[in-house]
Amino acid sequence: MTAQHTLVRPYGTAAIAEAAALIASGQPVAVPTETVYGLAADATSGEAVARIYAAKGRPSFNPLIVHVPDLEGAERIAVFDDLARDLARRFWPGPLTLVLPLKPDAGIAPIVTAGLSTIAIRVPAHPAMRALIAAVDKPLAAPSANASGRISATRAAHVLATLDGRIAMVIDGGATAVGLESTIVAIADGTARLLRPGPLTEADLGIPLSRGSGKIEAPGQMSSHYAPTKPLRLDAAVAAPGEWLIGFGAIKGHANLSESGDLIEAAANLFGALHKAESQPLPKIAVAHIPQNGLGQAINDRLKRAAAPR
Numbered sequence: 001m002t003a004q005h006t007l008v009r010p011y012g013t014a015a016i017a018e019a020a021a022l023i024a025s026g027q028p029v030a031v032p033t034e035t036v037y038g039l040a041a042d043a044t045s046g047e048a049v050a051r052i053y054a055a056k057g058r059p060s061f062n063p064l065i066v067h068v069p070d071l072e073g074a075e076r077i078a079v080f081d082d083l084a085r086d087l088a089r090r091f092w093p094g095p096l097t098l099v100l101p102l103k104p105d106a107g108i109a110p111i112v113t114a115g116l117s118t119i120a121i122r123v124p125a126h127p128a129m130r131a132l133i134a135a136v137d138k139p140l141a142a143p144s145a146n147a148s149g150r151i152s153a154t155r156a157a158h159v160l161a162t163l164d165g166r167i168a169m170v171i172d173g174g175a176t177a178v179g180l181e182s183t184i185v186a187i188a189d190g191t192a193r194l195l196r197p198g199p200l201t202e203a204d205l206g207i208p209l210s211r212g213s214g215k216i217e218a219p220g221q222m223s224s225h226y227a228p229t230k231p232l233r234l235d236a237a238v239a240a241p242g243e244w245l246i247g248f249g250a251i252k253g254h255a256n257l258s259e260s261g262d263l264i265e266a267a268a269n270l271f272g273a274l275h276k277a278e279s280q281p282l283p284k285i286a287v288a289h290i291p292q293n294g295l296g297q298a299i300n301d302r303l304k305r306a307a308a309p310r
């Protein structure tokens with residue numbers, strides 16, 4: 001990277017063409033998806049993907065999600081059984097990532113999967129990410145567009161907060177609609193396992209899910225993954241001295257995830273609220289109780305990690 005600052009381009013035909021040229025030349029570009037902003041590079045080029053790891057400061061054992069235009073594109077890269085195909089047909093394009101056996105001759109750079117024999121793959125719904133995949137005409141590896149261990153970005157400004165000057169360009173598509181990273185389900189031997197709770201809940205998926213075995217299977221599930229730079233206290237009813245309180249429903253707070261107590265609205269606002277809390281002069285963050293139903297499960301998963309000691 002030679003640029004002092006990262007170019008910010010509003011989403012449109014010109015931005016997609018410029019981004020596709022950068023990606024073709026091996027440079028990662030930040031792009032909105034319906035979940036969070038991703039940092040995208042050509043998944044068939046080990047060098048390009050290495051620049052993602054370098055820009056994020058990400059440990060190389062942490063594998064990336066590959067984004068493809070459709071199920072057909074996914075089947076060229078991963079082995080689908082009936083269960084995987086059923087989930088793909090029902091939820092793609094959308095916020096579902098499937099972990100499946102990798103086809104070894106698919107041309108995916110080994111650094112993408114960090115040497116695993118499985119690959120995480122999804123078909124995104126956001127028009128900017130879809131246009132970029134089409135323009136580059138390659139599968140795109142894209143982790144969330146934030147420095148490793150920091151809060152995911154739901155706006156272009158959040159991307160700049162940790163990656164300015166470390167990447168060539170960000171496509172600004174405004175705030176992302178969903179605001180939480182995709183649900184990750186691993187399929188093996190005809191059974192589905194939930195590796196990361198996300199926007200699609202178990203009820204949405206409507207299939208029996210077994211839980212992780214307890215060992216770290218999605219490395220992003222390390223306990224302090226989603227980390228603000230300040231201590232964070234959960235289930236707060238009022239702000240203690242020095243705390244910036246992120247409220248929910250009746251607990252008003254300095255900022256509020258959803259005054260009407262809507263968990264979908266809260267999910268969309270979560271990372272923005274954490275970014276805002278980080279930039280306040282108050283040294284600590286507190287967050288109101290979030291109910292554990294529906295999207296609350298994924299929100300509380302992220303909050304627990306953000307609050308974990310490190």
Ligand code: TXA
Nearest residue numbers: 035038063064118119120143144181182217218219220
């Ligand atoms: O919504 C999303 O999923 C966003 C957008 C940009 O698509 N991406 C995202 O990527 O959240 P990332 O890299 O921040 O999280 C990917 C997660 C990590 O927890 C990683 O360890 C896990 O997927 N993962 C990737 N490949 C895997 C594999 N083969 N087996 C198990 N877990 C895997």
Ligand code: MG
Nearest residue numbers: 143144152220
């Ligand atoms: Mg991430």
